Amino acid sequence: MLKVKDVINDQLNKLYELETTDSYTIESVFYRGNTLCVSSQVGCPVECAFCASGMNGLIRNLSFEEIIDQYENSDKENITNITFAGIGEPLLNWDNVKKAFFYFKEKGLKVSFYTTGFPVKNFKELLNLPHNGITLSIHAVNEEKRKKLIPKSADFDKLIETFKQHLDKLSKRKKKSYSIAYLLIKDVNDSNEELKKLAEIAKYLQVGVSLLKFNEIEGINFKTTPDEEYEKAFLFLKNEGVKVTLSNKYRTRKIGGCGTLMINRLKFLNT
Numbered sequence: 001m002l003k004v005k006d007v008i009n010d011q012l013n014k015l016y017e018l019e020t021t022d023s024y025t026i027e028s029v030f031y032r033g034n035t036l037c038v039s040s041q042v043g044c045p046v047e048c049a050f051c052a053s054g055m056n057g058l059i060r061n062l063s064f065e066e067i068i069d070q071y072e073n074s075d076k077e078n079i080t081n082i083t084f085a086g087i088g089e090p091l092l093n094w095d096n097v098k099k100a101f102f103y104f105k106e107k108g109l110k111v112s113f114y115t116t117g118f119p120v121k122n123f124k125e126l127l128n129l130p131h132n133g134i135t136l137s138i139h140a141v142n143e144e145k146r147k148k149l150i151p152k153s154a155d156f157d158k159l160i161e162t163f164k165q166h167l168d169k170l171s172k173r174k175k176k177s178y179s180i181a182y183l184l185i186k187d188v189n190d191s192n193e194e195l196k197k198l199a200e201i202a203k204y205l206q207v208g209v210s211l212l213k214f215n216e217i218e219g220i221n222f223k224t225t226p227d228e229e230y231e232k233a234f235l236f237l238k239n240e241g242v243k244v245t246l247s248n249k250y251r252t253r254k255i256g257g258c259g260t261l262m263i264n265r266l267k268f269l270n271t
């Protein structure tokens, strides 16, 4: 069972710090007035180079009860959507995540996922669930760069092909609930060649791109792309014929923005 340790509000997001019985603190975020972003692991084994959640690797998986407790301990009456986009890679705690998925669906909630797509076997299974949206986080356009940014990841070409094969079976309307995410990091993955390739991948898959903005955080040595360059990248993709969305205001917050969820937060909140 989880215990609510603290609730931190800013104007837009409400971050829940929840304590496990073995004294770890994990986080979930209520945002957009109707959505709860839940965690699936304590720490994360994927150890993405840009993410606070995976800074110290995996501590352990969350149990089914701990996943649903994040919902049970929150503003339940206002929640219509659950997104698995908090701490952890949902596919790497797959049995418990799947069980929680069906629990949430039975409650009439819409459930969506952010995933790196690893392992591919579980990704395939996820694609076939009655989900309400999947965003595949790619963040790089070739295997070499992707491995640097997402150390524990599937073979990039195989992943894209798996996604493509699934998408090809869907109607245009259904495809709209799928997208790829690309976290723009200054001088790391923001060259015109990379953006061009990103546009090619999106057009090949026939999905939109969620162009995310990197949130700077202590201990991570990357820089945020200035607004002007970020908007330029957005226009570049748009001009290439890609449906692209920018990081929304909820995802750029210090509290609960992309890649900022963590265990042992207090030290960081004051920075």
Ligand code: SF4
Pocket (backbone or CB within 6 Å): 044, 045, 046, 047, 048, 051, 052, 053, 054, 055, 086, 087, 088, 089, 116, 259
């Ligand atoms: S971005 Fe997601 S998969 Fe990567 S380390 Fe963070 S929580 Fe894990």
